[in-house]
Amino acid sequence: MTAAGSNGAAAAPTHIGTDVLVIGAGGAGMYAALEAARAGAAVVLADRSLIGRGGATVMAQMTVAAALGEQTPDHWEHHLSDTLAAGRGLCDERLAALLCEDGPRRLREMDDWKVGWAREDGHIKQAQAPGHDRPRCAYVDFLATGPAVSRTLRAQLNAVNAVRRIGELVIVDIAVRDGEACGATALHLPTGRAVTLAAKAVVIATGGLTGLYRRNSASCNMGGDGYALALRAGAELIDMEFVQFFPIGHLAPRLVGMDPIMWDPFRYKLGGRLLNAEMREFEQDYATRDNRSDGRYVLTRDLATYAITREVEAGRGSPAGGAYLSFQHVPEAEIRSAFGPVVDRLAANGIDLAKRPVEVAPIAHYHMGGVRVDETLQARVPGLYTCGYRATRSPRPLCSAPAPVATPRGARCRARRSGRRRPPVPHSTCCAARKGATPPIRRRSLVN
Numbered sequence: 199m200t201a202a203g204s205n206g207a208a209a210a211p212t213h214i215g216t217d218v219l220v221i222g223a224g225g226a227g228m229y230a231a232l233e234a235a236r237a238g239a240a241v242v243l244a245d246r247s248l249i250g251r252g253g254a255t256v257m258a259q260m261t262v263a264a265a266l267g268e269q270t271p272d273h274w275e276h277h278l279s280d281t282l283a284a285g286r287g288l289c290d291e292r293l294a295a296l297l298c299e300d301g302p303r304r305l306r307e308m309d310d311w312k313v314g315w316a317r318e319d320g321h322i323k324q325a326q327a328p329g330h331d332r333p334r335c336a337y338v339d340f341l342a343t344g345p346a347v348s349r350t351l352r353a354q355l356n357a358v359n360a361v362r363r364i365g366e367l368v369i370v371d372i373a374v375r376d377g378e379a380c381g382a383t384a385l386h387l388p389t390g391r392a393v394t395l396a397a398k399a400v401v402i403a404t405g406g407l408t409g410l411y412r413r414n415s416a417s418c419n420m421g422g423d424g425y426a427l428a429l430r431a432g433a434e435l436i437d438m439e440f441v442q443f444f445p446i447g448h449l450a451p452r453l454v455g456m457d458p459i460m461w462d463p464f465r466y467k468l469g470g471r472l473l474n475a476e477m478r479e480f481e482q483d484y485a486t487r488d489n490r491s492d493g494r495y496v497l498t499r500d501l502a503t504y505a506i507t508r509e510v511e512a513g514r515g516s517p518a519g520g521a522y523l524s525f526q527h528v529p530e531a532e533i534r535s536a537f538g539p540v541v542d543r544l545a546a547n548g549i550d551l552a553k554r555p556v557e558v559a560p561i562a563h564y565h566m567g568g569v570r571v572d573e574t575l576q577a578r579v580p581g582l583y584t585c586g587y588r589a590t591r592s593p594r595p596l597c598s599a600p601a602p603v604a605t606p607r608g609a610r611c612r613a614r615r616s617g618r619r620r621p622p623v624p625h626s627t628c629c630a631a632r633k634g635a636t637p638p639i640r641r642r643s644l645v646n
């Protein structure tokens with residue numbers, strides 16, 4: 199991409215044509231790009247950050263749920279029934295089934311690609327998380343799942359010529375012609391150049407919106423761009439109020455350079471007591487009949503969030519306004535053996551789990567609403583697909599859903615269909631790009 203004209207006049211937009219345009223290079227976007235390339239399509243994969251390094255995927259440190267049956271016999275239908283139960287009747291069952299059925303295949307494929315799932319006696323280790331009826335969550339030690347998934351997908355992309363990767367390209371509008379998505383306009387951040395892209399299919403994989411909340415686990419790229427892009431293109435948004443709060447986000451003391459939701463794996467491996475200001479465990483008080491805590495870590499995220507919020511409202515919160523999470527009952531050697539180098543990083547932040555509890559509180563973590571799509575993940579605008587966070591409604595009420603599993607099959611088929619010529623980007627869109635349309639973005643620093 200060349201620099202803007204030296205005479206100060208706005209240069210004509212750079213134009214790029216392709217079969218499939220994938221917007222967003224997190225786990226979902228990278229995987230969608232690979233799939234489209236495997237189906238024979240030419241692909242442009244664009245990201246407002248660096249490819250595979252912006253968004254949630256690279257930040258996710260914990261586990262990925264799939265019915266692999268490596269730790270205990272399992273079947274994707276068990277995973278589906280746990281998911282639907284946790285969704286309390288609100289899930290789109292077709293999409294939830296897609297996620298649960300595809301999950302094991304995708305995790306095994308990642309295994310073949312050497313992602314490095316933690317193993318024990320040769321089999322992939324699977325931890326049990328709240329809401330799952332058996333151990334189902336695979337991970338990469340230590341707290342390295344998301345970075346490993348990102349690295350693996352980046353390596354796969356490196357080996358594929360059909361995917362052109364463009365970082366620091368903010369997509370600002372989807373182009374629609376005769377009711378069909380046919381490309382996008384964008385702003386190239388390093389040069390300030392407008393860019394137009396023509397494509398037979400457009401896939402929105404731009405991640406979530408939790409960066410809009412004061413307390414959140416998001417990166418600065420998670421401001422909800424994809425929702426705005428889809429809505430303006432004519433897609434329907436649903437369940438926008440369905441924000442999942444992660445109950446035990448880190449609150450105090452100050453924690454620098456670490457994932458604010460990292461206490462989950464500590465609880466999987468070591469237990470961990472959630473205490474109110476009276477130093478009393480309270481989860482049991484909020485457990486439902488079918489979800490009794492029995493002192494173990496079994497409350498789903500919504501119930502645990504409710505429990506902590508109620509304790510704070512009742513005046514039994516910790517000093518910073520949350521609850522205490524204590525590992526003081528766990529021998530120091532056990533903490534070290536479970537989390538090795540992470541213990542040193544905590545020490546650098548002045549945290550010694552064997553000696554003192556930390557404070558935790560609910561933080562905005564995951565958005566379960568988004569673009570209404572069909573089973574091919576196509577929105578009501580032909581040619582416009584979504585995946586990852588965008589594929590809704592509420593397929594992920596449980597923690598630990600496989601980030602890259604939901605890929606837009608329709609986009610591949612559409613790109614392959616011989617009858618569809620690549621449409622030109624509408625003139626009005628090019629004009630908007632030339633004028634420098636305002637991107638639906640906010641620059642924010644990392645919160646929490």
Ligand SMILES: Cc1cc2nc3c(=O)[nH]c(=O)nc-3n(C[C@H](O)[C@H](O)[C@H](O)COP(=O)(O)OP(=O)(O)OC[C@H]3O[C@@H](n4cnc5c(N)ncnc54)[C@H](O)[C@@H]3O)c2cc1C
Nearest residue numbers: 222224225226246252253254255258260261369405586587
């Ligand atoms: C801190 C944290 C920890 C998590 N831990 C887990 C876990 O342990 N297990 C689990 O299953 N899930 C976890 N999740 C959720 C999981 O990471 C996400 O569901 C998943 O990674 C989403 O992938 P994605 O590709 O849809 O989005 P992202 O990975 O967020 O990628 C979206 C990409 O789109 C780009 N983008 C945004 N707007 C634009 C635009 N206008 N133009 C161009 N590019 C754009 C962004 O830069 C970004 O690279 C976690 C999430 C967070 C935030």
